[in-house]
Amino acid sequence: MAWWRFWRRSGDGKDTTAGNMRQRSLMGRLFLRDVPYVLPKDMGEVNRLDFQHYMMRSALRGNYAAPIGTPDSILDVGSGTGRWAIEMATLFPRASVTGIDVAAPQPDESAAGAIAQPANYQFVPGNVLEGLPFPDGTFAYVHQRYMIGAIPRDQWPHTVAEVVRVTRHGGWIELVEAGTSRGGGAALATVDGWVASVLARRGLDIHLGSHLREFLEGAGASAITVREVSLPLGAYGGRIGTLVESDYFAAVDAMRAPVIALGMATEEEYDRAAQAARQEVQRGKCVFPVYVVYGHRP
Numbered sequence: 494m495a496w497w498r499f500w501r502r503s504g505d506g507k508d509t510t511a512g513n514m515r516q517r518s519l520m521g522r523l524f525l526r527d528v529p530y531v532l533p534k535d536m537g538e539v540n541r542l543d544f545q546h547y548m549m550r551s552a553l554r555g556n557y558a559a560p561i562g563t564p565d566s567i568l569d570v571g572s573g574t575g576r577w578a579i580e581m582a583t584l585f586p587r588a589s590v591t592g593i594d595v596a597a598p599q600p601d602e603s604a605a606g607a608i609a610q611p612a613n614y615q616f617v618p619g620n621v622l623e624g625l626p627f628p629d630g631t632f633a634y635v636h637q638r639y640m641i642g643a644i645p646r647d648q649w650p651h652t653v654a655e656v657v658r659v660t661r662h663g664g665w666i667e668l669v670e671a672g673t674s675r676g677g678g679a680a681l682a683t684v685d686g687w688v689a690s691v692l693a694r695r696g697l698d699i700h701l702g703s704h705l706r707e708f709l710e711g712a713g714a715s716a717i718t719v720r721e722v723s724l725p726l727g728a729y730g731g732r733i734g735t736l737v738e739s740d741y742f743a744a745v746d747a748m749r750a751p752v753i754a755l756g757m758a759t760e761e762e763y764d765r766a767a768q769a770a771r772q773e774v775q776r777g778k779c780v781f782p783v784y785v786v787y788g789h790r791p
């Protein structure tokens with residue numbers, strides 16, 4: 494399906510190809526054309542995802558929660574910039590670590606700043622909505638984070654079943670997703686509502702994080718543990734609260750073009766609401782829920 498037809502305004506009208514993926518530009522941002530994924534796929538988003546990765550590792554005090562021991566094989570589903578998988582490859586040098594994503598990570602072109610990729614890490618291109626291209630029981634640990642904007646609600650049972658299928662018996666599966674902000678005022682609720690509506694138009698469900706247990710249970714996982722972590726949103730929460738706020742408003746910025754292109758708000762309305770939401774966050778007491786859910790393949 495040509496998902497880009499979904500945007501009412503076709504943006505700058507320019508199509509480009511990045512690796513194996515076709516992209517469409519919209520109000521200065523690049524979006525994937527051929528999958529339901531709603532967030533941009535450009536350098537601005539690479540920067541946000543890397544920042545978000547460091548924020549999550551700091552806020553959750555580590556890159557994983559499941560009792561994985563020393564796994565010999567790890568898969569990251571929807572690996573994005575590859576930052577999580579590369580760090581896991583460094584942390585577990587004897588493990589073979591694979592990242593799979595529909596679009597290859599952007600190469601780091603700055604020779605001086607390039608982070609060398611460990612030899613035990615590899616990237617495999619693949620569309621998770623078409624299944625995972627690995628035999629049953631390939632990995633000791635499978636991790637999937639922040640795929641709410643990529644997997645339509647009715648495809649979650651199938652995609653989680655795929656994640657469980659490629660996990661070895663006795664191995665672990667970990668799913669991490671976020672919810673919507675709590676404790677704000679009318680402006681935050683408005684912005685969150687627009688974002689939820691953009692997702693809903695593609696069959697995506699922003700509230701799905703609290704249902705991850707059901708998907709894992711339905712796919713036959715056991716010993717399921719659910720951790721709902723309320724991250725502080727705003728400077729009242731100290732260093733973490735400030736990081737969460739930066740990431741939250743970078744995501745609000747990333748969703749600006751889709752909301753406007755769908756005619757849900759004008760540019761002025763969006764920017765005014767985003768500015769008012771920033772002020773609500775300064776009042777303190779806002780939180781941002783993250784769901785960390787892991788289970789075992791018996």
Ligand SMILES: C[S@@+](CC[C@H](N)C(=O)[O-])C[C@H]1O[C@@H](n2cnc3c(N)ncnc32)[C@H](O)[C@@H]1O
Binds near residue numbers: 543
């Ligand atoms: C919000 S990012 C999260 C990236 C990474 N998991 C992280 O936590 O930083 C979602 C990722 O899913 C990828 N994606 C979107 N649709 C996909 C699909 N159908 N199959 C595989 N990957 C997909 C995007 O390219 C993007 O890298």
